[in-house]
Amino acid sequence: MRVIGLVVHLHYLCKPETLISLTGKSRTVGNERRAVGGVTAYKYWPWKPASTHSLTEATHNTTTTDRQTDRMSPKRVIYKKLSRDKSVGVYMGKRDFVDHCDFVDPVDGVVLVDPEQVKGKKVYVMLSCTFRYGREDMDVMGMVFRRDIFLCSRQVYPPLQDKERSVHTKVQEKILRKLGDNAYPFFFEFPDNLPCSVCLQPGPTDVGKHCAVEFEVKAFCAENQDEKAQKRSSVRLAIRKIQYAPDTGGAAPSADTTCEFIMSDKPLHMRVSLEKETYYHGEEINISVDIDNSSNRNVKDLSVSVEQVTNVVLYSNDKYVKTVAYEDTMDTVPSGTSLKKVYTLCPLLDNNRERLGLALDGKLKHEDTNLASSSVVKDEVLKEILGMLVAYRVVVKCNAAGIVGSSEVAVEVPFKLMHPKPDPESEDTVDLVFEEFKRSYLKGVIGDDDESPAEP
Template identity: 55%
Template sequence: MHVLLNGHGTQEHDILLGSLVNGVGLALNLQDIKIPKGRTSCARSGTGLGDAPCLQACREALPSILQREEWPSPSLPALGVGCATSSSLIQGSQHVCLCFLCRVFKKTSPNSKLSIYLGKRDFVDHVDSVDSVDGVCLIDPEYLKDRKVYVTLTCAFRYGRDDLDVIGLTFRKDIYVLTTQIFPPVPDQAPKTLTPLQEKLMKKLGENAYPFTFEVATNLPCSVTLQPGPDDVGKACGVDFEVKGFCAENLEEKIHKRNSVRLIIRKIQFAPPIMGPAPKSETTRQFMMSDKPLHLEASLDKEIYYHGDPINVTVNINNTTNKIVKKIKISVDQITDVVLYSLDKYTKTVCAEEINENVGANSTFSKTYSVTPMLSANREKRGLALDGKLKHEDTNLASSTILRPGMDKEVLGILVSYKVKVNLVVSRGGILGDLTSSDVGVELPVILMHPKPADGKYPHSEENW
C-alpha cells in the first residue's frame, strides 16, 4: 500500500503508481493526517521509503478517513509512504494524499536517464518452478540517440576479493545470464503478457516505460553470502542475483556506470509443506574389559526447523557397561560445499551445549534438550554461510539447500546443510578415569529454513510494506 504525499516532490523521488481500490482514485487533504512537525517531505531520495513518523501518522489516520469517505475497504493492515511529482496531484497549493495498492522498488542511474522499477526483490524458488522476474525500465529517448537499451538478469558467484582483480585474478564468475533488448523494442523479446504491476507502471510512467520479464531456470542456486571476517574489506563471497539496465550501441560495448543501473534481488526458498520422518540415529559401543555394550539413541521431534526455533534433541542411553557417562555434548554444525569453484567443504559449529550428566554403570537415562542455532552468536566466524542479504539489512544463517532429483549440483555453486551431533564422554570412573575417557556419538541431519508465509505475502514484495 502506498501513500503518496507532498505534490511538490522532485523527480528523483517519483514513484507514481497505477490503479487504486476498485480502479477509483482517492484524494484526501493532508490536514486530515497529523504529520509530525518538520516532516513536510517524507520520501527518501530514490528509495520510495517513507520515514517512520510520517508512516505512523498515515497508519493512524487513514482507516478512519477511508471509513468516513465510505471507502470499500477501510481496514489497512500496513501502509507505506512515498512522494509524488505529477502536477495533476496538486489543486492550487493544496497538498493531497493518494492511496495506492502497490509497492515498488526503484533505482536510477547516476545520470538519471535510466530507471528500473521492480514490484519485489525476493523471488521464490518453488523447487519445480521459480517466480518470474518482471519490471519496467523508464528511459530518456533524447539521451539515447542511436543507442539501444538492454536489461540483464545475472546470477553470479563471487569467490575472491575486489582487490585481487588489480593483479588479474578473476573474483566473479557469471553462472547464468539472460539479456533482453527493450529499446528499440524487439518483438521476439517483448513480454507476451504484462503483469498487473507492469500495466499500472506503464500507464503512469508514460510512453517511455518499457516492460521486461525473465523466466528463471530451476537449477540455479539461492542467494547465499559467506560471512566476511572482521578485517575483510570489499564485497562478500557468495551467490547473488542482479537486474541491470544499461544503454550501449551493442552488447560488446563497455558498460559505463553513469548510464547503467543495478538492483540486487534475492532468490529464496521456503520450507516445503510436507515434512519427512523425524531423524533418528543410534549406535552401540563395546568397550574392553566390559561384557556388555553401551547403547546411545538420539532423535529429533521433526525434520524441518525454522530459523530461530529451538531444536529438540531427545537422548536415550542404555549403559550396561561398567563405565560412567560423564558429559553429554550436543552441537549443530553447518556444512558448506563450494562445488563450483574449489570443491571445498567447510564445517562450522553454529551452536554447542555441554551438559554435565552422570549416567552410572548398569543404568538407563532419557532426556530432551533444546539447542537454538542463531547468527547473533556467530558474528565473528569467517566463511559462515548466510542467507543472501540486501543492503543495510540484517540476515540469518543460510537456509538448507533443497535439491530436485537429478539436479546438477555443480551449477548450484554453494550447497548448505546442517547436522546435529550428540556425543557422550565416557570414562572408567575413579581418580584416573578421565584420563582414559572416550567419545560415543551419533549424527542427525536437520533442515533449517524459513516457513512459507501463511498469507502468501513474501518479504520485499509488492503486497507488503
C-alpha cells in the first residue's frame, strides 16, 4: 500500500514527458497513449529508464512545462526508417532537397547502429540516382531498363573520423544527442548535372515501378561496400530532388499567327498572350485571346487548353503530350468581326489522376505529389543525362470555315509551371518529432521490395 501511495504521489508531482516509439509497437506506459507526427507517443513519468543499445528500446525525451507551451513550441519532423532486423536505422531531417541552379542542398542525416546486431561488420550509406524505363518484369534476356546515373557511398561505422568533424547541420547535432553514442552522421553533395525527381503516372491497374528518375538513400551492413547487402540488414529511403521557381522571371510570353485563305482578300490574325512566364502549381492561368477576322471565313470551335509535353531522352526519343486543362468555348467570330477575351484555366493533378503517362513530381506518398514541374536545363549539361524533360504550353485552336471547307488555326505559347520558393526553415527548433518513413502508401507500388518496415 505504501508503494502504491508513493506512485500516486509521483503521478501528481512529476512533470509529464513524451516518449517516441521507434519501432511503432503498441504498448502502454503510465496511463495514456497518443499519436504524435504519425508515430505512437506515450506519456510517462521522468524516472531514468534502463540504458540499452538496442534500437527497439531507444527512447527520446522532450520536456514540456504545460500543454500551452507544448502547443506553442516549434516542432521539427525527423523521418526515420529501420531495417527488418533492427541492425541499422536512418534518420533524416527532410526528404526534399532543392536545386537552386547554382548549388544543390546537401543530403545529411544520422545512422543508428546496434553493435550486437552488426557483429563486427561495417555499415555503409549510399546515395543513388536511378533512371528506370519500363517495369521490372520487362528486364529480360539480359536487357535491363534501368541505369544508375549517380552512385556515392560512405562508411559510417566504424567511423573513419571524429563525429564532430562529420556533423554539418544543427539538426544533425540534435538527432545525435537524442539517439546517443551509437548514432553516426553522414553527408553527401549532389553533382551539378543530375536531373530532378520525376515519374510517369501508372495506369489504375498497373503495379510496380515504371518510367521514373528516382533518388534513394540506402544504409546497409556488409563486410565491404561491394558486397551484396541482405534485405533484412538494409534500409532504403526515397528522397526527392526538386527545383523552385527563380526569383526573377522572364518576359510575359506571347505568340501570334496570320492565316491567308483562298478567295479571301484579307487574312485572319490571332494573338495569344499570358501575364507572366512562370506560374505556380494550383495557380490559375489567365489566357488573353485576340482574334481579328478580316477574312471571308467564319471562326468557330474555339478551344483553349494547357498541354504537358514530356520527352524521354535517355533510352529513346519517346514523346508524351497530355492535355491537363481544357475549355471548349461557345465563342464564334464571324467574318469581318473581332474577339478579345480572357480565358482562365488551372492545371491540377486532381483532375487527371487516372491518366496514364502523365509526368509527376517524384512520389513519396500518394497525397503529396503534383504535376511535374518544368525542367530547367543548366548550361553545359547534356540533355540525355536528365532522363526526362517536361515542358508546358497553352494551345488555342479554332476552325475557319468557308465555302471550300474549313482550316484549323492554332497558336502555342510556352510557359513554366513550378513551385514557389518557400521561406527558409529555421534550424533553431525546440523539439524533434520522429515519423515513420514508408512508401507502402504509394499508388502503384504495392508489394515493392524496397519496403523495410519497423516491424518484422
